[in-house]
Amino acid sequence: MSDTPEQEQDFELIDGAERKSSTSDSFEAVDEKKNGSQSVSENEDDNADKSAKEEDDEVEEEMKLPFVDQSIKDDANRPKEKDGEDLVEEALKAPIRPDQEQFYTAEHSNRAITLLIAFSAMMFTLPLLVMASLYYWVFIDHFHLPPAEAMLYAGVCAALVVILIAAAFCYIAWKEEKDAEDKLRAEKKKE
Known part of the structure; x- marks a missing residue:
């Protein structure tokens, strides 16, 4: 070439x-x-x-x-793994066990939703109200603290209010479950 x-x-x-x-x-x-x-x-x-x-x-x-x-x-x-939506759909379609039927009535659902809304509102409003009122009226007006120190103490108090609200919600949920279990045991004894 x-x-x-x-x-x-x-x-x-x-x-x-x-x-x-x-x-x-x-x-x-x-x-x-x-x-x-x-x-x-x-x-x-x-x-x-x-x-x-x-x-x-x-x-x-x-x-x-x-x-x-x-x-x-x-x-x-690979087979498709279940994601969150699939798991929720599967849980909703699952049959209710007989010992759990007491928790799925309309009355219990309404109470649960009402408590959720009430505690959510409290988690948002109460800490803000506590922080503002303690900052202006207690730590600045009454104790005459400098603003930075007053804000620190007001923030700590607001955090404590959040913890108290969460603890109250947990206690109410635990009490409702315990009352439902007691009611179920009483029904079983009657039978």
Whole structure:
């Protein structure tokens, strides 16, 4: 092959050595694959199957990139894990156990929602009211503390109010559950 001026454009000089450009390399690889697939004879079917498998393996190896996590393909074959919505839906469809039926009446649901709303409102408003009133009327007006120190003490008192509200909610929930268990035991004794 003689180098024509058009073909010389496909070569690059790097440190005095000639190197083919990436485009000419890819064309040669395609030509080799064409010639390799056309040169198989009919008598060599077994060899053709083996070479086809080898080519498939080579293609798969070429597709595997060293910097890509190959477990992504494995993730597609994995069964779908349940997310939060699936778990909630499954829990809602689950049958109610006989010992738990007492907790799922309309009266109990209304009481639970009312308590949730009431305690949520208290958690927001009471600490703010306590903090503001203690800051202005007690720590500044009565004790004449500097504003930074008065704000610190008012903030601590507001945090204590939050803890007391949470403790009251826990106590009420525990008391309701205990009363329901006592009621269930009494019903079982009557039977």
